[in-house]
Amino acid sequence: MPDNLSSTRDRIMARIRAATAEAPNREFAAVLASRPPAENLLAPVDDPVNEFLKRARSNGCELIDLPDLPELPVSVASRLPGIETLAADERLGYLDWSAFRLTDNTSEAATGLVLADAGIAETGTLVFTNRTVASSLLFLVDHLAVLLLLSRLQRRQEDTCRAIDRDASAVHLVSGPSRTADVEQTIQIGAHGPRRLLVFVLDDRASPVSFVQ
Amino acid sequence: MSGPQTFIARAGAALDDPQLQSALARARSGFVDKRASAIAAEPDFDLMRDQAREVRQRSLSNLAACLEEFEQQVTAAGGQVHWAESTEDLRRIVIDICLRAGAQTVTKGKSMVGEEAALNQALEQAGLTPWETDLGEYIIQLAHEPPSHIVAPALHKTRSQIADLFRNAHALGERDLGEVSALVDEARAVIRERFLSADVGITGANLLIAETGTAALVTNEGNGDLTARLPRTHIVTTSFDRVVPGWEDASKILRVLSRSATGQPITAYTSFFSGPRAQGEQDGPENFHVVLLDNHRTDLLASEFREMLHCIRCGACMNHCPVYQNVGGHAYDSVYPGPMGAVLSPLLRGYSQDDELPNASSFCGRCEEVCPVRIPLPGLMRKLRERETLEKKSSWLSRRLLAAFAVVARKPVLYRHLTSAGTRLLGAVGRRRGVLRTVPLASGWTRYRDLPAPQGASFQQRWAREEGTKAGDKHNA
Numbered sequence: 201m202p203d204n205l206s207s208t209r210d211r212i213m214a215r216i217r218a219a220t221a222e223a224p225n226r227e228f229a230a231v232l233a234s235r236p237p238a239e240n241l242l243a244p245v246d247d248p249v250n251e252f253l254k255r256a257r258s259n260g261c262e263l264i265d266l267p268d269l270p271e272l273p274v275s276v277a278s279r280l281p282g283i284e285t286l287a288a289d290e291r292l293g294y295l296d297w298s299a300f301r302l303t304d305n306t307s308e309a310a311t312g313l314v315l316a317d318a319g320i321a322e323t324g325t326l327v328f329t330n331r332t333v334a335s336s337l338l339f340l341v342d343h344l345a346v347l348l349l350l351s352r353l354q355r356r357q358e359d360t361c362r363a364i365d366r367d368a369s370a371v372h373l374v375s376g377p378s379r380t381a382d383v384e385q386t387i388q389i390g391a392h393g394p395r396r397l398l399v400f401v402l403d404d405r406a407s408p409v410s411f412v413q
Numbered sequence: 414m415s416g417p418q419t420f421i422a423r424a425g426a427a428l429d430d431p432q433l434q435s436a437l438a439r440a441r442s443g444f445v446d447k448r449a450s451a452i453a454a455e456p457d458f459d460l461m462r463d464q465a466r467e468v469r470q471r472s473l474s475n476l477a478a479c480l481e482e483f484e485q486q487v488t489a490a491g492g493q494v495h496w497a498e499s500t501e502d503l504r505r506i507v508i509d510i511c512l513r514a515g516a517q518t519v520t521k522g523k524s525m526v527g528e529e530a531a532l533n534q535a536l537e538q539a540g541l542t543p544w545e546t547d548l549g550e551y552i553i554q555l556a557h558e559p560p561s562h563i564v565a566p567a568l569h570k571t572r573s574q575i576a577d578l579f580r581n582a583h584a585l586g587e588r589d590l591g592e593v594s595a596l597v598d599e600a601r602a603v604i605r606e607r608f609l610s611a612d613v614g615i616t617g618a619n620l621l622i623a624e625t626g627t628a629a630l631v632t633n634e635g636n637g638d639l640t641a642r643l644p645r646t647h648i649v650t651t652s653f654d655r656v657v658p659g660w661e662d663a664s665k666i667l668r669v670l671s672r673s674a675t676g677q678p679i680t681a682y683t684s685f686f687s688g689p690r691a692q693g694e695q696d697g698p699e700n701f702h703v704v705l706l707d708n709h710r711t712d713l714l715a716s717e718f719r720e721m722l723h724c725i726r727c728g729a730c731m732n733h734c735p736v737y738q739n740v741g742g743h744a745y746d747s748v749y750p751g752p753m754g755a756v757l758s759p760l761l762r763g764y765s766q767d768d769e770l771p772n773a774s775s776f777c778g779r780c781e782e783v784c785p786v787r788i789p790l791p792g793l794m795r796k797l798r799e800r801e802t803l804e805k806k807s808s809w810l811s812r813r814l815l816a817a818f819a820v821v822a823r824k825p826v827l828y829r830h831l832t833s834a835g836t837r838l839l840g841a842v843g844r845r846r847g848v849l850r851t852v853p854l855a856s857g858w859t860r861y862r863d864l865p866a867p868q869g870a871s872f873q874q875r876w877a878r879e880e881g882t883k884a885g886d887k888h889n890a
Contacts, residue, residue, distance in 0.1 A: 209496040211498065212707050213477060215711035215712075215714075215715070216477045217477045219476075219711060219715035219719075220475070220476050220477060222474070222475060222476075222477050222478060226478050227478075228479070228482040228624075228658075231475045231479065231482075231658050232624060232658050232659050234475070235471070235658070235659070242457045243456070243457055255678065259679075259681070322678075330642075330690075330694050330697055332695070333695060334695035334696040335695070335696055336642060340639070357664035357667065361660035361664070366625060367687065368687070368691075368694065369490070369686065369687050369690055369694055369697050369701075370642060370687075372638065373682070373683040374682060375680065375681055375683075377681065378633070378635040378681055379681055380597060380633060381633070382548040382552065382566075382567055383548070383567075383575055383593045383596050384436070384571065384593065385439050385440055385444070385568075388594055388597045390597070390598075390601065391548060391600075391634035391635065391636070392546065392604065392639055393635025394635075
């Protein structure tokens with residue numbers, strides 16, 4: 201069986217090599233480096249903060265300006281009245297969450313609270329890796345509340361993939377609540393993932409925030 | 414599906430199906446308008462298309478190097494790459510992984526390669542229970558039908574047909590399913606349980622990234638992520654031509670993909686999966702497999718049809734195709750419908766009846782115009798038509814007609830006489846209304862639309878007249 205499988209691979213690769221006429225010993229690094237020079241670049245993203253806010257809003261995110269970090273629990277409570285159970289990012293656990301019951305079980309929590317690893321201005325996108333946030337927390341809750349620090353905002357996707365831990369087994373770009381148009385092309389929010397996506401935006405560029413990891 | 418055997422018969426049936434026509438009418442404006450407004454909002458869109466096309470070209474000319482790197486990276490991360498020469502290989506590999514994992518239930522995200530290989534039927538025959546999780550795929554699974562669109566598989570279904578399918582499948586008693594929200598909520602509740610209990614999750618991939626051994630997945634519902642991350646085993650079914658060298662190259666493709674598909678600058682979820690859960694990570698599968706299908710793609714790579722492998726599966730060509738818009742996807746009798754399918758289906762499976770598909774086009778050129786990676790679809794269809802004629806597979810009548818046209822077209826005087834006589838005749842008959850309701854021997858056309866009546870002169874006559882006027886203007890100036 202293994203022999204048979206490896207010969208399938210070799211047959212396919214031989215046909216590919218015959219078709220592309222690649223030099224047999226070409227290093228992959230040389231392929232990566234053969235990317236054309238960045239001369240025909242897209243128009244620069246001049247005002248990333250406003251671009252992010254504009255794009256995120258049109259993606260269906262609810263944006264909340266957070267004056268400082270300790271305000272977060274109160275701000276979350278006021279935006280999500282009646283919410284009792286919260287599955288929270290452990291990096292935010294040291295804040296005063298006494299108004300909520302915290303849980304690790306994401307499938308029982310209606311609300312998740314997470315810190316974004318990065319934001320992308322170009323498309324109003326939030327970035328997470330499962331080194332810091334469980335994928336299930338992002339997708340199983342009904343409401344997802346995200347803390348975005350403006351110091352982590354990137355202009356474009358290309359800048360972002362250099363800034364995050366892309367070796368993680370899962371990197372998620374989240375750009376709005378879950379939606380579907382599979383019934384008569386009618387957009388319906390809340391398909392399988394969160395029905396609401398709230399983004400709490402904190403400007404930490406002048407006074408950096410640190411988290412207990 | 415067992416239905417009429419020819420495209421023409423299937424197209425005729427589609428035109429006579431009022432439910433289908435009402436579903437298609439809705440989709441026509443939906444996709445086209447959404448894409449148009451997304452592109453109007455993006456002044457750099459043409460540059461984005463050039464960049465995406467460059468990535469597809471460079472990826473294919475360095476395909477072996479990219480795939481070697483991809484395989485190495487997946488293996489280094491603790492995953493496994495499998496190679497499937499045929500769809501049969503793919504089915505066998507996937508079933509083998511499921512059985513070795515002791516699986517009974519399988520959640521599935523949308524995978525066109527999975528559809529190409531008819532994976533669901535094979536999983537069922539092996540005693541496994543496949544659960545589609547994408548809403549559109551779930552609807553057609555309940556209807557036991559193939560997809561009719563590569564992005565919106567249940568495009569051909571109306572709301573009331575979907576409500577009937579749900580009543581039949583879910584024993585939930587009396588309830589109101591009149592609203593779209595009620596249907597979506599019901600599917601959400603039913604499928605939620607399945608996400609949490611499935612043994613294996615199978616998804617497709619929109620892209621593979623060589624430098625980190627990554628499968629990228631684009632969805633709006635979030636079903637792909639729940640399928641990929643919750644079960645103990647994640648299997649990606651895709652084809653080797655999806656690979657790009659690096660993350661920055663992936664960005665170039667993603668930028669044009671969702672704008673062209675659904676008119677969104679980006680979909681709600683774009684996720685990148687690299688190997689099983691690693692130490693210190695929060696969650697994820699224990700096993701990660703990528704199955705790469707060939708199924709004649711290596712032949713395409715070596716042929717004059719290589720550009721077809723640039724396709725990023727956005728569906729814009731079918732959304733804008735006047736033929737697809739009127740007959741829907743099932744008329745093509747392939748999981749790949751519309752213009753891209755008319756090129757791909759004959760090349761991937763080569764059924765004798767597939768020769769019809771490249772002929773199901775008026776060559777209006779809209780598909781090429783909207784293709785985000787500028788695939789010359791009409792040109793590729795023309796090459797397939799040429800091949801059909803050279804191999805003498807087209808019908809005796811169409812070859813005789815073409816030969817007769819060739820004779821006339823090479824004799825300008827005869828051509829002029831015949832066309833101006835025809836123009837005068839049709840013009841005289843249709844003068845009163847400006848259109849012709851019926852034309853002898855052309856009921857296939859006039860049954861569904863009027864034939865505009867020529868306005869008294871042939872193109873060459875009008876051209877000569879216009880040129881004469883212009884020359885006169887120049888002379889006067």
